[in-house]
Amino acid sequence: xxxxxxxxxxxxxxxxxxxxxxxxxxxxxxxxxxxxxxxxxxxxxxxxxxxxxxxxxxxxxxxxxxxxxxxxxxxxxxxxxxxxxxxxxxxxxxxxxxxxxxxxxxxxxxxxxxxxxxxxxxxxxxxxxxxxxxxxxxxxxxxxxxxxxxxxxxxxxxxxxxxxxxxxxxxxxxxxxxxxxxxxxxxxxxxxxxxxxxxxxxxxxxxxxxxxxxxxxxxxxxxxxxxxxxxxx
Amino acid sequence: xxxxxxxxxxxxxxxxxxxxxxxxxxxxxxxxxxxxxxxxxxxxxxxxxxxxxxxxxxxxxxxxxxxxxxxxxxxxxxxxxxxxxxxxxxxxxxxxxxxxxxxxxxxxxxxxxxxxxxxxxxxxxxxxxxxxxxxxxxxxxxxxxxxxxxxxxxxxxxxxxxxxxxxxxxxxxxxxxxxxxxxxxxxxxxxxxxxxxxxxxxxxxxxxxxxxxxxxxxxxxxxxxxxxxxxxxxxxxxxxxxxxxxxxxxxxxxxxxxxxxxxxxxxxxxxxxxxxxxxxxxxxxxxxxxxxxxxxxxxxxxxxxxxxxxxxxxxxxx
Numbered sequence: 390x391x392x393x394x395x396x397x398x399x400x401x402x403x404x405x406x407x408x409x410x411x412x413x414x415x416x417x418x419x420x421x422x423x424x425x426x427x428x429x430x431x432x433x434x435x436x437x438x439x440x441x442x443x444x445x446x447x448x449x450x451x452x453x454x455x456x457x458x459x460x461x462x463x464x465x466x467x468x469x470x471x472x473x474x475x476x477x478x479x480x481x482x483x484x485x486x487x488x489x490x491x492x493x494x495x496x497x498x499x500x501x502x503x504x505x506x507x508x509x510x511x512x513x514x515x516x517x518x519x520x521x522x523x524x525x526x527x528x529x530x531x532x533x534x535x536x537x538x539x540x541x542x543x544x545x546x547x548x549x550x551x552x553x554x555x556x557x558x559x560x561x562x563x564x565x566x567x568x569x570x571x572x573x574x575x576x577x578x579x580x581x582x583x584x585x586x587x588x589x590x591x592x593x594x595x596x597x598x599x600x601x602x603x604x605x606x607x608x609x610x611x612x613x614x615x616x617x618x619x620x621x622x
Numbered sequence: 623x624x625x626x627x628x629x630x631x632x633x634x635x636x637x638x639x640x641x642x643x644x645x646x647x648x649x650x651x652x653x654x655x656x657x658x659x660x661x662x663x664x665x666x667x668x669x670x671x672x673x674x675x676x677x678x679x680x681x682x683x684x685x686x687x688x689x690x691x692x693x694x695x696x697x698x699x700x701x702x703x704x705x706x707x708x709x710x711x712x713x714x715x716x717x718x719x720x721x722x723x724x725x726x727x728x729x730x731x732x733x734x735x736x737x738x739x740x741x742x743x744x745x746x747x748x749x750x751x752x753x754x755x756x757x758x759x760x761x762x763x764x765x766x767x768x769x770x771x772x773x774x775x776x777x778x779x780x781x782x783x784x785x786x787x788x789x790x791x792x793x794x795x796x797x798x799x800x801x802x803x804x805x806x807x808x809x810x811x812x813x814x815x816x817x818x819x820x821x822x823x824x825x826x827x828x829x830x831x832x833x834x835x836x837x838x839x840x841x842x843x844x845x846x847x848x849x850x851x852x853x854x855x856x857x858x859x860x861x862x863x864x865x866x867x868x869x870x871x872x873x874x875x876x877x878x879x880x881x882x883x884x885x886x887x888x889x890x891x892x893x894x895x896x897x898x899x900x901x902x903x904x905x906x907x908x909x910x911x912x913x914x915x916x917x918x919x920x921x922x923x924x925x926x927x928x929x930x931x932x933x934x935x936x937x938x939x940x
Contacts, residue, residue, distance in 0.1 A: 559756035
């Protein structure tokens, strides 16, 4: 049980997909102009992540290694279509503000990375917990970023007036530069916190977990390990 | 002790140039335009400049204290940044907006990238653009500009904007040259900015290549496109071209080190400025042109780096 709990909390704090693994940057920067969009995007991605992790974990022994990426994408695309129709039907305003980024969850690298790195190697329960943890981590980060950007750029949080009308907001926080700025500050804060806790900032991946191992000629020679050893010094 | 007996490693011959000496020269060169701007637009514009300078100094001071870094306020570069930013703001800018701009210039653009010498764009221009994008209602539009020498604040469009409005009074070339027109606090008087520029060139603080190629490119392009000398003079004398070309484009950190690099940089700035003014929606393009070329500087430097005499191609690559 303790190990399962670890799979779950891993994605929320230690390996937070956006802040620590720096995955899914595109939707992170694009949709966080308001806290509501952040939470909507996060929950949609979480739903897809949990379902696709479960399905891929179930099928991990059936999917041939050489065509695993297309197979993963097909599975993910199926769940994204379901989520998209669901959001369109029950939350049309969120569907409108997320726009193209909702269908683009198909190619969201958090989902593909978890399928590749975790679900294709583990049984169903850990995969679901991993998906849930990663999804919640993603949702929390997106919501936090959305709140910061909405507050500074529009004077509201979750659409509720805080300083709007009294202080002129800085519109730049709603624009791409502000997104990069807030993202950079959050990443550096999380790095500082991790450093304080004595965690390594660069995670050791190694050849057995490397996503390109099937194409890499030196996959079993440990060619990258030397490089990493140098970096770690 | 006898200096000749001191044992030290090279370099043995040092020049008396220092960061604060250079920055002091830049401040002196900017002062005429600053004083004239305050005279022209009233005391409030002096308050805008002071806010910028003081916030810049305070931001740098506190950043160094909080991060336990060596105190760098003494190199005067924060004063130059604050002064340049202040001179590039409209005379009616609210003081808190000026303070946010100055804070962004020092903390976000300069210190977060490693302090003096490491900023990737000119801090004053970066801050001006942040303000322009964040608070368009304070930074652009006729209501923020003041008719010169009138203590009651009559708002007026800048010459670049006026020329888009049919029937509005356009200042003459002579008025523009001596700065009897509305505009940002320090950008109006081409004459005083040129005096400052000549002082900097004479003191060997800047080389004249960038300002000349920058202004020259804008002049040639507008002459080609309009065919009239008058139009060319308007393009050169209005807006932030003079202050941008002389004081902001020549920033050491964000301009190329080589002679050919400086030429490319200046021409690039001039071309972008002209294209934005002629074809863009914005009334002014100097800030954007300088910031875009700033980002290209490392590549320009690499392309124009001098090869040491006698070094073969293959060796220099390796």
